[in-house]
Amino acid sequence: MVSKKIAVLPGDGIGPEVCRQAVKVLEAVAERFHHHFDLSSHPVGACAIDATGNPLPDETLAACRNADAVLLGAIGDPKYDHNPSAKVRPEQGLLRLRKELGLFANIRPVVAYDVLLAHSPLKRERIEGTDMLIFRELTGGIYFGEKGRTADGEVAYDHCTYSRPEIARIAHLAFQAAAGRRQHLTLVDKANVLETSRLWREVVREMATQYPEVTVDYLFVDNAAMQVILNPTQFDVILTENMFGDIISDEASVIAGSMGLLPSASIGAQVALFEPIHGSYPQAKGKGIANPIAAILSAAMLLAHLELHEEAALVREAVDEALNNGILTQELNHSAPYTTEEVGNYIAFWV
Amino acid sequence: MVSKKIAVLPGDGIGPEVCRQAVKVLEAVAERFHHHFDLSSHPVGACAIDATGNPLPDETLAACRNADAVLLGAIGDPKYDHNPSAKVRPEQGLLRLRKELGLFANIRPVVAYDVLLAHSPLKRERIEGTDMLIFRELTGGIYFGEKGRTADGEVAYDHCTYSRPEIARIAHLAFQAAAGRRQHLTLVDKANVLETSRLWREVVREMATQYPEVTVDYLFVDNAAMQVILNPTQFDVILTENMFGDIISDEASVIAGSMGLLPSASIGAQVALFEPIHGSYPQAKGKGIANPIAAILSAAMLLAHLELHEEAALVREAVDEALNNGILTQELNHSAPYTTEEVGNYIAFWV
Numbered sequence A, B: 001m002v003s004k005k006i007a008v009l010p011g012d013g014i015g016p017e018v019c020r021q022a023v024k025v026l027e028a029v030a031e032r033f034h035h036h037f038d039l040s041s042h043p044v045g046a047c048a049i050d051a052t053g054n055p056l057p058d059e060t061l062a063a064c065r066n067a068d069a070v071l072l073g074a075i076g077d078p079k080y081d082h083n084p085s086a087k088v089r090p091e092q093g094l095l096r097l098r099k100e101l102g103l104f105a106n107i108r109p110v111v112a113y114d115v116l117l118a119h120s121p122l123k124r125e126r127i128e129g130t131d132m133l134i135f136r137e138l139t140g141g142i143y144f145g146e147k148g149r150t151a152d153g154e155v156a157y158d159h160c161t162y163s164r165p166e167i168a169r170i171a172h173l174a175f176q177a178a179a180g181r182r183q184h185l186t187l188v189d190k191a192n193v194l195e196t197s198r199l200w201r202e203v204v205r206e207m208a209t210q211y212p213e214v215t216v217d218y219l220f221v222d223n224a225a226m227q228v229i230l231n232p233t234q235f236d237v238i239l240t241e242n243m244f245g246d247i248i249s250d251e252a253s254v255i256a257g258s259m260g261l262l263p264s265a266s267i268g269a270q271v272a273l274f275e276p277i278h279g280s281y282p283q284a285k286g287k288g289i290a291n292p293i294a295a296i297l298s299a300a301m302l303l304a305h306l307e308l309h310e311e312a313a314l315v316r317e318a319v320d321e322a323l324n325n326g327i328l329t330q331e332l333n334h335s336a337p338y339t340t341e342e343v344g345n346y347i348a349f350w351v
């Protein structure tokens, strides 16, 4: 019996409804194993702007710092996307949270589930056996560089910078992960054009001597964008910078047949954060059609991070039950779809 | 009967062999229509570095400026990719050429050819009917911003900037193209994070009032990377900045079933340049297995640009003959592959 504090940040759009199912599953785990999970909810993103004017209220940040782990739903609202001059944006809450918590590594597994191969836009023979782990740097690069406009507003700029230590700390994690998997690391960059990419290549090449068992490949990002679709089984661990990781990991998610299945972990110096890779999907909000599995699998990653491995395995098995028995939301079960809540209930029941 | 100067820049890797076939086809067109094409070759890229120390020799640049159009093969050599500290790189030749010639708009058609659907990694029903035109900004953004290292070499930086006029000139071309097609323009950006993207959105939104018949959509680049695979037929014209265009257009190329089919045009203030979207593919160099069709279709775009529309149509028909009759290189014809030269000869014969 353990006692853990988990800060839950439901966020915007479908965030709250998928988080509710993940929380339900965590509660079922707590009951079954006689753990105590303190699952308090805190606002972030557009809903926090609406309530407090701040996309990351101090109280929310303090709760995250105090927690053993953070579970996040999704962030973003179209009313801000279409207002380029808005000074406060939901995404700032997420970016500041990543920075403040030092979440420098975002880790996304991409696995082709057998039962879902039919839903993938890719041909079965191309994707069968896909099992990759993407390491995306999350607190550096063009996301966090200086940005702004000239005084007359005619020119905009965004600066991308990377330092050796920023690259080295995530590269070590990626090398270690590769060493424990199929010993293959692919660095995705644009070293034929960007100086930051050349620094990434330098650091990774030097570090490779410390991991002699790991084979290292280097791919330009444009080529990587093709290879991920043409031949996804060639990849084991992919390592890349923030912006390229954003693009390539979302792209790779199509292999699985639904974004609604893919969890992610963001880890770093302090507390770790777990979230589905899908966005706030505002068109689906409140309709009961959002797939809660990515949020639930994020909760499973959270459990594993807290060293609750048996618990994590049980959640994954319950998800497999749902997948194998077609207890799935409409994008994966056209003929007899289940609601978000029904899928959550089913998985919680199996735990 | 017309007389035109076409500067041919074969470049590196498979560039020379595919260019040779495109030149052969242009010569066949000249003969058939009694035109005079002055097809002079000039070095660029790694081969130019080897010969002169300069990836874009003055003589080559002068020849391009003097020409009515430029046909390029491919640029790049792995010996430079794996040497991050090389001061002179083949790609600098290409980037400088784009800048010097003012080639601000790279235009790439992506079409799903019926006969090739079986070769696509994507399921037929997803891609049938795909017909998009990608406008990639080519002389701005992070490619051409300030870049470098701090004195101690520990920090690298790349600056991305865009000005209103830089965005407006390519956006006008994209709106005009959309107006003449299916009246649908999608701007791909990352306006939730980047200031440059917010400027793109501003300029495009303002400009949209001048093209009331065109419907404009805005997609974040991470979402676009999914949508291009999930539902490519939703796109008509895509407009985007330099780096996103590099990634998204290469990604979209997988739809066609082979990169070896896709041409591109780079146009701007002065002379226009035509090139296959594929790279120098050094592993295939000299083996006779490179697909010359992208280079030949680039030559067809070049002809259309010179207002030789009947000639361009004839080349495209000849390519269709090759496709329909399986006169194709190994990646599209496993059982009885033709060589680069045989495919070129066949197409030239049909012209």
Ligand SMILES: CC(C)[C@H](C(=O)O)[C@@H](O)C(=O)O
Binding pocket: A075, A076, A091, A094, A246, B192, B193, B222
């Ligand atoms: C919402 C946005 C700022 C965010 C990002 O680009 O990092 C999202 O796309 C993600 O990948 O988590």
Ligand SMILES: CC(C)[C@H](C(=O)O)[C@@H](O)C(=O)O
Binding pocket: A192, A193, A222, B075, B076, B091, B094, B246
């Ligand atoms: C070779 C490289 C510099 C170039 C680019 O990134 O622009 C290439 O990938 C392309 O797309 O033409």
